[in-house]
Amino acid sequence: MTKYQIYTVDAFASQPFTGNQAGIVTMPSWQPIAEETMQKLAAEMNISETAYLTPVDHLGEQEFQQASRFSLRWFTPTVEVRLCGHATLAAAHVLVHELGNHNEELRFDTLGGVLVVRKSPHGHLDMTFPLDIPEPVSINENFKLLATSVFGYYSDQMQMELSPALRYLVIYDPQKSAQEIACLQPRVNEALEAGHRERVEIVIATGKGQQEDFVSRVFGPWCGIDEDPVTGSAHTVLAPFWNKRLQKSQFVAKQCSKRGGILNLQLDNDHVRISGSAVVVLRGSIEL
Known part of the structure; x- marks a missing residue:
């Protein structure tokens, strides 16, 4: 031993x-x-x-x-x-x-x-990760089921993008507030087969923030995690997703799970710095 x-x-x-x-x-x-x-x-x-x-x-x-x-x-x-x-x-x-x-x-x-x-001069630790830039998906019944399992419904207003390397699916409904994202009661296990068919590893629900630039929640029953409290790797996908929508390269992000967490992000060419x-x-x- x-x-x-x-x-x-x-x-x-x-x-x-x-x-x-x-x-x-x-x-x-x-x-x-x-x-x-x-x-x-x-x-x-x-x-x-x-x-x-x-x-x-x-x-x-x-x-x-x-x-x-x-x-x-x-x-x-x-x-x-x-x-x-x-x-x-x-x-x-x-x-x-x-x-x-x-x-x-x-x-x-x-x-x-x-x-x-x-090491950061402010006492934090700065991690540098490669970006995994998500791309819009062709909506089919699998993606509709995945959206419904998280939000409780599917809407044509939803924007869905999938990252090519990690296979993280981002779902954004512009009508959903940060508070509503925090209050979602997902049933992602009902969409396990749909996720397998699209080779999805994680589903991310995201929305514009109030004090923060954007918020998110992360669900990954395909890799043994029903909901991840704070997910650094998800922000290699979320940073470029929100860069296109907010035209910013520096963000304060909040993952609004029950435990919760704040991440400071800085885009740098094809990488993101997460502090x-x-x-x-x-x-x-x-x-x-």
């Missing part, structure tokens, strides 16, 4: 029990965990993502403190995912604030490419 450090972190949060939970497992380069065990532990944790963090360069006992490049993998309770913003933020927070990593820039090798996190903070709520170890 080998002991590993494990943390539960609330990401995109400034106080405990808000934002989005992530499990972070620090996996030394000389003590790998089998992929099957990674998935089983993620199911045991039963939160939106459990991430496994490993230094790429073998630097001995101080590798978590000294390394600037890491391998990062994310698992929901049911599947491994290609991109996850909040667990990346949580992993960087653990490195900087729990393990004493002093590098100004951290690079993460992931299934979604190389992700960069930098946020995090709070560790549990520290422990596990033997595998």
Whole structure:
């Protein structure tokens, strides 16, 4: 049996029990965990993502403190995912604030490419993610059913766009206020087959904000998450979606789930910078 450090972190949060939970497992380069065990532990944790963090360069006992490049993998309770913003933020927070990593820039090798996190002069962590620009879909019965499962109806006024890489479906009804988006009572599980037919991974309901530029809610039963509290990866799709409508490149976004969270976004060519903070709520170890 080998002991590993494990943390539960609330990401995109400034106080405990808000934002989005992530499990972070620090996996030394000389003590790998089998992929099957990674998935089983993620199911045991039963939160939106459990991430496994490993230094790429073998630097001995101080590798978590000294390394600037890491391998990062994310698992929901049911599947491994290609991109996850909040667990990346949580992993960087653990490195900087729990393990004493002093590098100004951290690079993460992931299934979604190389992700960069930098320390902000304001105390936040700035993540740089590639954009996944959504494109309008040809409306068919599958997309109508997906819209109905979230909003309770389908309307010809709805705008629906699908991102090519992540397969995130954005649905926007200009008639819906931010408060109405927050009050939606979706039944997305009724549209599982429709989502499978269109290879949809996540459905995002979005609308114009009041204090914020835009709001959203994120539903992903196709990857084991009924509703994700705060979703960094969704904003690689939402930022270009709202850039076309608001003609802005800098946004304050709110994900209005029950836990909720605020994200600061800055478009930069084909990338988006996502800034946020995090709070560790549990520290422990596990033997595998």
